[in-house]
Amino acid sequence: MHKYIFKRLLLLIPVLLGVTFIVFTLMYITPGDPAAIMLGEDVPQEEVEKLRAEIGLDRPFLVQYGSFVKNIVLHGDFGTSYVTKRPVSQEILARFPATLRLAGAAVLVSMGIGIPLGIISATKQYSIFDNVSMVFALIGVSMPNFWQGLILIMIFSLHLGWLPASGFSGFKYIILPALTIGTSTAAIITRMTRSSMLEVIRQDYITTARAKGQKESKVINKHALGNALIPIITVVGLLFGKLLGGAVLTESIFAVPGVGRLMVDSIKCRDFPMVQGGVLYIAFCFCIVNLLVDILYAFADPRIRSQYR
Amino acid sequence: GGSKSAAKEGEEKNTLIVGLAAEPKGIDPHPVNDVPSGNALVQIYETLITQDVDMNIQPLLAETWKQIDDLTWEFKLKKGVKFHNGEELKASDVKFSFQRACESARIGHIVGMIDADNIEIIDDYTVRIPTKEPFSALLPSLCHTGGMILSEKAVNEAGEAYGEKPVGTGPFKFVEWKRGDSLIFERFDDYHGEKAKIKKLVMRVIPERTNRVIELETGGIDVCYDIGANDITRLEENEDIEVYRKISFSTGYLGMNCLDDKFKDARVRQAVNYALDVDAMVNSVLKGVGTVAKGPLTPNVPGANLELKPYGHDIEKAKQLLKEAGFENGLKTELWTNENKDRINMAEIIQAQLKEVGIDVEVKILEWGAMLEGLNNKEHEMLILGWNNSTGDPDIGLYAPFHSSKHGKGGNRVCYTNKRVDELLDLGRKTFDTEKRNEIYYEVQEIIYNEAAWGLLYNKEVVLGAKKNLKGLKVWPNNKHRFDFVYFGE
Amino acid sequence: MAKKLGVKLMTEKILEAKNLKKYFKTSKGMLRAVDDLNFYINKGETLGLVGESGCGKSTTGRVILRLLEATDGEVIFNGKDILKFNKNQIREARQKMQIVFQDPYASLDPRKTVFEIISEPLNVNKIYNKKDKLEDRVYELMETVGLADRLVNAYPHELDGGRRQRVGIARALALNPSFIVQDEPVSALDVSIQAQILNLMHKLQKELGLTYLFISHDLSVVKHVSDRIAVMYLGKIVELSDYKSIFISPLHPYTKALLSAIPIAKIDVEREKIILEGDVPSPVNPPEGCRFYGRCQYREKICEKQSPKLKKYEKNRFVACHFAGEF
Amino acid sequence: MAEEKKLLEIKNLTVHYITDDGTVRALEDMNLEIGYGETLGFVGETGAGKTTTAKSIMCLLPDPPAKIMSGEILFEKEDLLKKSIKDIRQIRGDKISMIFQDPMTALNPVMTVGEQIAEGIMLHQNLKKEAALAKANEMLETVGIKSFRSKDYPHQFSGGMKQRVVIAMALACNPKLLIADEPTTALDVTIQAQVLKLMQQLKEKYKTSMIMITHDLGVVAEACDKVAVIYAGNVVEYTDKKKLFTNPSHPYTIGLFGCIPDVFSDEEELSPIEGLMPDPTNLPSGCPFHPRCPKAIEKCSKEKPKNVDIKDNHFVKCFLFQK
Amino acid sequence: MEAKIDNKERSRIRNKKRSQWVEVLRRLKKNKAAMFGLFIIFMLIIVAIFADFITTYDYAKQNLDEALQSPSFKHFFGTDEFGRDIFTRIIYGSRISLLVGILAVGIAIFIGGGLGAIAGFYGGKLDNVIMRSMDVLLAIPSILLAISIVAALGSGLVNLMIAVGIANIPRYARIMRASILSVRDQEFIEASQSVGASDFTIIVKHIIPNCLAPVIVQGTLGVASAILSCAGLSFIGLGINPPTPEWGSMLSRGRDYLRDYWHVTAFPGMAIMITIFALNLFGDGLRDAFDPKLKN
Numbered sequence A: 001m002h003k004y005i006f007k008r009l010l011l012l013i014p015v016l017l018g019v020t021f022i023v024f025t026l027m028y029i030t031p032g033d034p035a036a037i038m039l040g041e042d043v044p045q046e047e048v049e050k051l052r053a054e055i056g057l058d059r060p061f062l063v064q065y066g067s068f069v070k071n072i073v074l075h076g077d078f079g080t081s082y083v084t085k086r087p088v089s090q091e092i093l094a095r096f097p098a099t100l101r102l103a104g105a106a107v108l109v110s111m112g113i114g115i116p117l118g119i120i121s122a123t124k125q126y127s128i129f130d131n132v133s134m135v136f137a138l139i140g141v142s143m144p145n146f147w148q149g150l151i152l153i154m155i156f157s158l159h160l161g162w163l164p165a166s167g168f169s170g171f172k173y174i175i176l177p178a179l180t181i182g183t184s185t186a187a188i189i190t191r192m193t194r195s196s197m198l199e200v201i202r203q204d205y206i207t208t209a210r211a212k213g214q215k216e217s218k219v220i221n222k223h224a225l226g227n228a229l230i231p232i233i234t235v236v237g238l239l240f241g242k243l244l245g246g247a248v249l250t251e252s253i254f255a256v257p258g259v260g261r262l263m264v265d266s267i268k269c270r271d272f273p274m275v276q277g278g279v280l281y282i283a284f285c286f287c288i289v290n291l292l293v294d295i296l297y298a299f300a301d302p303r304i305r306s307q308y309r
Numbered sequence B: 001g002g003s004k005s006a007a008k009e010g011e012e013k014n015t016l017i018v019g020l021a022a023e024p025k026g027i028d029p030h031p032v033n034d035v036p037s038g039n040a041l042v043q044i045y046e047t048l049i050t051q052d053v054d055m056n057i058q059p060l061l062a063e064t065w066k067q068i069d070d071l072t073w074e075f076k077l078k079k080g081v082k083f084h085n086g087e088e089l090k091a092s093d094v095k096f097s098f099q100r101a102c103e104s105a106r107i108g109h110i111v112g113m114i115d116a117d118n119i120e121i122i123d124d125y126t127v128r129i130p131t132k133e134p135f136s137a138l139l140p141s142l143c144h145t146g147g148m149i150l151s152e153k154a155v156n157e158a159g160e161a162y163g164e165k166p167v168g169t170g171p172f173k174f175v176e177w178k179r180g181d182s183l184i185f186e187r188f189d190d191y192h193g194e195k196a197k198i199k200k201l202v203m204r205v206i207p208e209r210t211n212r213v214i215e216l217e218t219g220g221i222d223v224c225y226d227i228g229a230n231d232i233t234r235l236e237e238n239e240d241i242e243v244y245r246k247i248s249f250s251t252g253y254l255g256m257n258c259l260d261d262k263f264k265d266a267r268v269r270q271a272v273n274y275a276l277d278v279d280a281m282v283n284s285v286l287k288g289v290g291t292v293a294k295g296p297l298t299p300n301v302p303g304a305n306l307e308l309k310p311y312g313h314d315i316e317k318a319k320q321l322l323k324e325a326g327f328e329n330g331l332k333t334e335l336w337t338n339e340n341k342d343r344i345n346m347a348e349i350i351q352a353q354l355k356e357v358g359i360d361v362e363v364k365i366l367e368w369g370a371m372l373e374g375l376n377n378k379e380h381e382m383l384i385l386g387w388n389n390s391t392g393d394p395d396i397g398l399y400a401p402f403h404s405s406k407h408g409k410g411g412n413r414v415c416y417t418n419k420r421v422d423e424l425l426d427l428g429r430k431t432f433d434t435e436k437r438n439e440i441y442y443e444v445q446e447i448i449y450n451e452a453a454w455g456l457l458y459n460k461e462v463v464l465g466a467k468k469n470l471k472g473l474k475v476w477p478n479n480k481h482r483f484d485f486v487y488f489g490e
Numbered sequence C: 001m002a003k004k005l006g007v008k009l010m011t012e013k014i015l016e017a018k019n020l021k022k023y024f025k026t027s028k029g030m031l032r033a034v035d036d037l038n039f040y041i042n043k044g045e046t047l048g049l050v051g052e053s054g055c056g057k058s059t060t061g062r063v064i065l066r067l068l069e070a071t072d073g074e075v076i077f078n079g080k081d082i083l084k085f086n087k088n089q090i091r092e093a094r095q096k097m098q099i100v101f102q103d104p105y106a107s108l109d110p111r112k113t114v115f116e117i118i119s120e121p122l123n124v125n126k127i128y129n130k131k132d133k134l135e136d137r138v139y140e141l142m143e144t145v146g147l148a149d150r151l152v153n154a155y156p157h158e159l160d161g162g163r164r165q166r167v168g169i170a171r172a173l174a175l176n177p178s179f180i181v182q183d184e185p186v187s188a189l190d191v192s193i194q195a196q197i198l199n200l201m202h203k204l205q206k207e208l209g210l211t212y213l214f215i216s217h218d219l220s221v222v223k224h225v226s227d228r229i230a231v232m233y234l235g236k237i238v239e240l241s242d243y244k245s246i247f248i249s250p251l252h253p254y255t256k257a258l259l260s261a262i263p264i265a266k267i268d269v270e271r272e273k274i275i276l277e278g279d280v281p282s283p284v285n286p287p288e289g290c291r292f293y294g295r296c297q298y299r300e301k302i303c304e305k306q307s308p309k310l311k312k313y314e315k316n317r318f319v320a321c322h323f324a325g326e327f
Numbered sequence D: 001m002a003e004e005k006k007l008l009e010i011k012n013l014t015v016h017y018i019t020d021d022g023t024v025r026a027l028e029d030m031n032l033e034i035g036y037g038e039t040l041g042f043v044g045e046t047g048a049g050k051t052t053t054a055k056s057i058m059c060l061l062p063d064p065p066a067k068i069m070s071g072e073i074l075f076e077k078e079d080l081l082k083k084s085i086k087d088i089r090q091i092r093g094d095k096i097s098m099i100f101q102d103p104m105t106a107l108n109p110v111m112t113v114g115e116q117i118a119e120g121i122m123l124h125q126n127l128k129k130e131a132a133l134a135k136a137n138e139m140l141e142t143v144g145i146k147s148f149r150s151k152d153y154p155h156q157f158s159g160g161m162k163q164r165v166v167i168a169m170a171l172a173c174n175p176k177l178l179i180a181d182e183p184t185t186a187l188d189v190t191i192q193a194q195v196l197k198l199m200q201q202l203k204e205k206y207k208t209s210m211i212m213i214t215h216d217l218g219v220v221a222e223a224c225d226k227v228a229v230i231y232a233g234n235v236v237e238y239t240d241k242k243k244l245f246t247n248p249s250h251p252y253t254i255g256l257f258g259c260i261p262d263v264f265s266d267e268e269e270l271s272p273i274e275g276l277m278p279d280p281t282n283l284p285s286g287c288p289f290h291p292r293c294p295k296a297i298e299k300c301s302k303e304k305p306k307n308v309d310i311k312d313n314h315f316v317k318c319f320l321f322q323k
Numbered sequence E: 001m002e003a004k005i006d007n008k009e010r011s012r013i014r015n016k017k018r019s020q021w022v023e024v025l026r027r028l029k030k031n032k033a034a035m036f037g038l039f040i041i042f043m044l045i046i047v048a049i050f051a052d053f054i055t056t057y058d059y060a061k062q063n064l065d066e067a068l069q070s071p072s073f074k075h076f077f078g079t080d081e082f083g084r085d086i087f088t089r090i091i092y093g094s095r096i097s098l099l100v101g102i103l104a105v106g107i108a109i110f111i112g113g114g115l116g117a118i119a120g121f122y123g124g125k126l127d128n129v130i131m132r133s134m135d136v137l138l139a140i141p142s143i144l145l146a147i148s149i150v151a152a153l154g155s156g157l158v159n160l161m162i163a164v165g166i167a168n169i170p171r172y173a174r175i176m177r178a179s180i181l182s183v184r185d186q187e188f189i190e191a192s193q194s195v196g197a198s199d200f201t202i203i204v205k206h207i208i209p210n211c212l213a214p215v216i217v218q219g220t221l222g223v224a225s226a227i228l229s230c231a232g233l234s235f236i237g238l239g240i241n242p243p244t245p246e247w248g249s250m251l252s253r254g255r256d257y258l259r260d261y262w263h264v265t266a267f268p269g270m271a272i273m274i275t276i277f278a279l280n281l282f283g284d285g286l287r288d289a290f291d292p293k294l295k296n
């Protein structure tokens, strides 16, 4: 297992390198001059040139890329934001807690809704409950996120006054954004749980468990769910990985100081080091979550465990 | 955060929570030039002199000042001014600050005229600031955030990390910046002037307009920046809330690339001006928040030519002019705007209105960076932009947008060229006599107006919302408001 | 079964495998699925290949047809080593060699009709350029294998197992092959259908003079169809004899055990039951001695160290055991 | 067979599967009985209804689509079909156990085999987990697996060992009736022989009655006392093993024998039953076997034949024997 | 054996070939929810095609005097901030939204599916290279891709499609590869090889048709998520150029009026919701229909 994890971590290097290169290229060919953008509408050109030189934009592409990679490898330095003049790593770390909390809460919400709904739907396939819960879950996905967020704010902050409309400094603040994301992703988990459970409850070992005289609830929760877990872990992992990259729309709506908003702002400003660092961070999270998912597989399924070497 | 705490009863209201529309880029005055940063900076730092809400120059760190010659100004500093780190303000700090400012690209256009290396320290409290050329707009420039005075010692001690530990002379000390969320300030008890009435100032960043207003209404914040036009009426009806409005220094314009064949002819540009129903536009998009622009300068700028009148909506005349210019069959053009909602709305209306005189406009929404690049390459035909006169001086308001040396990247986005205007603008910089100077700028504005260098759209308003029990709030036209004299009343 | 039909056995070898090896690389080590096989098949006869699951029967069949590339060895078909053929030669050779698969469900493309499936070999090799001729041939093939005309447009899922297997057989016959590998063609079928298919194959061999390599794990079926039988264990042939002698006097202890393990649908026969201990070991890194060593009741020291070669015992009888015939 | 000797009695059991594609008449008027200590062989081809019968006894039919239309299943004289699900659970795994066809799928891949065996023990013998696990280890030893392997997962066992585990699981509570649904079909011959022998031994040791479902007459010959041959949901012939093998009577049974290649003789060709199993949603009228029956008479397509006892509990459902 | 028929009859039968899709369709037809979804989608398509006949208003015609009117008989869904008829804009908007969704998914399927097919079929190094690049692409935030593309190519329908399409490529590559892997090792592929079929024939004739089902299912669901991503892009200002009506941008630009004029966002929001809902219902139904295991 250790060896496996080590191998996987090693594999991170080419992926991350690929990511940085693509992002670098992307940013390079994307029109828009960071210096000009930074200075705004009413600043003369000489100043722009001066700034370009100051941040090293006048160097050739490969030189820029090379020094970027070199700095990371040799000094662990991801560069300094053009805009805030602070180290990129600090900026990202400053946003990370909010993103992590929001992602965690959102995943909890969607699992909390999705898994039970999926299980009940599967065990009562084609019943009214099944239909209602699927419809409910679908409505969640169907609503554009920002619209749903605004509507939630209208209801819970403005009219009921129960929850704050924006900000991120306590438990109360997480509820609405987590709900916004959670409800729109719950459907995926519901659907996955349902189909995975349907697959599993047709298996002989489920019948075997029943044949032992086991209670239905235990048959479902112990035997079936344990085996249905893999696809559920997969979607939850994917979701979590994606959310760690920040949920831009939700973050903007609820003024959550998360990574997603930072990224969008940085992209808009062509804050190259920030974008680079950010994407690298996102890719890293993504890969790590994937790895975690694969490790979780091993816990969920002994067959997979024995494959990891 | 602590949003609700402001609204809680019984508790002594010592904390002011302000909702900003965007996050400051930094709180070191030199590497930044954006309004949100300015919002925060004015709490911490101070300039030698300052403009009051009516744009009159007032002493601040300098008690008196005088012009020695065309190139030099002398300032006498107030004594006993303490920085937040306990140091006293000295002339050396002033010199240091301007030297540092001039090295920064971001504010170079504001303080660039200053010959920083030759600043002369007469004594601890007297400093002479020379300019490279005669520069009549120096005083307003010194009021800009770029002219803020830093503590030399603090900057040197902090080194790279100065951006995290700003030290100024302002009424509030910086405490903490929760990135993406809020900035927290605390009253500076050794302030040289009247101490701030509130103990703590929190500036929260709430980018979504609707949400910011909801926070104001529900008590999450006490002051709300940049209130949307369609929220004003409701807020004005709200008994707990006071809406403050003031015309700002920024002018929205419909630019026409004068190098483009279609817009070379002033008659076409005039026709466009006639074709626009700016009144309707301002009513519809800005919901009456803001006024129809009458000239290139906002009326509150000293030196604005108030005799100019809006072109007015005259379709016949527009068609006539087009015909004269050889476009009786109309023309096709492209209108660029960035993803700013108000501008997109404007663009849509402009599109509809110009259609009536036979100008077929394709609206293109460009991502800001990409748009800038296109503008810099002068690939545009029509564009919607605003010009923010950052110091409220006619020079800043007119030189860059209309001087032919500033084509394209320099600020003259419409590539307007007029020898007379060039001459006058150069002259204006060297003219220190207010009367004469004003006359020069009057003429410039008239020419620009007549030649319809811009399609004049609107002058924006600064709109602040605040709790009614918040007293003493003053509103600056540049949207950089100080909160030290604010307090909670009944 | 040819001899049982009284067809005169030709002694001309149609196919011969020499030192045939197929190893798979796996994470646990080298998997020796087929390890040094030597056998031949005469024209018109049926060679049965029996053995337990995973002993390498299918792999043998696939390697012979070059559906898998052999690791080593030769497969001489009609005098030429087909393992040395290039792509085009292989395509040509395949017209003469075909395969029928074990699983009639998996071996038919679920999205193709019976007609499309049977005509595929003809189309691929561009046998007919006229549509009529092609159709006629397909109908002819269907008739040969006993499929009703109305099924031409049926999809595999609409057919039962027996009919599917008939489609598979028709496809194999389409190119008029002389040699067919039958990879457990009946083990997925019910007894009554199995009997029908066995009879069909019997009939086809008789009428078309086909040669079969008949793979199965069911000794009774293999015995029914084969002239000679090869018993495989863990990638090696342990015994190869004519069909009768294997049943009357098996030489290898494994063959013996295998025979006694078949449940026989008779109640009055008395048989000595040999129940083997343990499971078939894994072909990954097999023991160096006799592969049957671990389960053999007659094992001796020499068996552990030295792998017995397939030796001639008497005419037409080969066995790989150090003590062949001694028990 | 004397009344008191009956452990299980199935009377007129009819089971339908109601599906979108029509109604599958899986069991039609099924009658069976098993005495104490007896092994009943259940032979028939795919889809004949063997598993359905087994699941009906366990009350494990999937509902929907399965519907028990009529009949009773008397286990020790009590009708299982009338019991509450709670009572059924008491019986399942305790008094009646079942072994499934495919050991690969009958074991839960994410639980250790020890836990799986212990599960039933904990449920029915009120034992704590440790005690149950100890008992499970004992059972493993009984079926010839070293007890230290109880912490292993199913995928670490070979097919034969898995089937042994399944057997251990089924026998853990010493049931009165063991239903084995094709317990060796998925196994290799040599392994099948091992498992069959083991089952035989255990059955004798625990004096369990057994229903052995299979499609292989060879297995029946080796392992059973009585045989029921079923075709399309009907028991067409039911008697003890000896009578069946010496005197197969129903044309279908005869046909079945004709399909099996004989290892000991040198026959040229097999004499298979012509035709195919009927479409279960659209069974032929009358005797369901009549379209394939070489001896069919006119009556066969019109009427359903009755069960006839041709000689000493040798029941055949065929008009040929009806007087 | 079985009954014989003469040649004429044979040809007649041959020409009566039914497709396996018929079977899928039959199963689909039984799924009421899916049919309901399909019905809505059909309605939307019809509305999109016949937009000109359904409404008498011009979607771009401004009438500032009638701005922000509530729903009435004159304007079923009210008017927007420029006095344009929202009903009309939603109707015309269906064209854009559906088109963007479908084409974006089309691009993604075409490129992603192709890459996945190659990776799955040839395996080995090529597989590794392609799939690792997909990982890389997946790790890049789609917003960055979208902004870059829109910034580089300009905003507008086609570029929006490309942006959403490219971001979705890895998803289809994965699905395609997975299903190819499951098909590739099946015996019918070997059977086809054994009769001498070339790789190309095998891919085109056997593998792709058998892999289509999961891709189609993902596709329908993908259209839904593409429409949503589009709305999301509108939110950050990267929508379609005005005055072209598009639901996402109607929604996001109308959000300032959320409190005072509910109808400005409610109707485009509902339109998006209903479409996504229908597409999801249909996609789920399709999945069930394609999956014989779920056949009851």
Ligand SMILES: Nc1ncnc2c1ncn2[C@@H]1O[C@H](COP(=O)(O)OP(=O)(O)OP(=O)(O)O)[C@@H](O)[C@H]1O
Binding pocket: C024, C025, C026, C031, C032, C033, C051, C052, C053, C054, C055, C056, C057, C058, C059, C060, C217, C283
């Ligand atoms: N492509 C492959 N990669 C790795 N191992 C393989 C592959 N194909 C077959 N094997 C292994 O080779 C051995 C022989 O397999 P083969 O399919 O030839 O057995 P078989 O005798 O046909 O068995 P069965 O009766 O189950 O069909 C097995 O252990 C199998 O796991």
Ligand SMILES: Nc1ncnc2c1ncn2[C@@H]1O[C@H](COP(=O)(O)OP(=O)(O)OP(=O)(O)O)[C@@H](O)[C@H]1O
Binding pocket: D017, D018, D019, D024, D025, D026, D044, D045, D046, D047, D048, D049, D050, D051, D052, D053, D062, D065, D215, D280, E296
């Ligand atoms: N869940 C179900 N839904 C619909 N029909 C079913 C279901 N289960 C079984 N059937 C049908 O009922 C009939 C009897 O099935 P059963 O499983 O009892 O046969 P079997 O004798 O056990 O066959 P096998 O030897 O293949 O296991 C078959 O026609 C089968 O198609």
Ligand SMILES: [Mg+2]
Binding pocket: C057, C058, C059, C102, C183, C184
């Ligand atoms: Mg095989």
Ligand SMILES: [Mg+2]
Binding pocket: D050, D051, D052, D101, D181
């Ligand atoms: Mg069964």
Ligand code: NI
Binding pocket: E097, E100, E160, E230, E231, E234, E239, E240, E246, E247, E248, E249
């Ligand atoms: Ni869109």
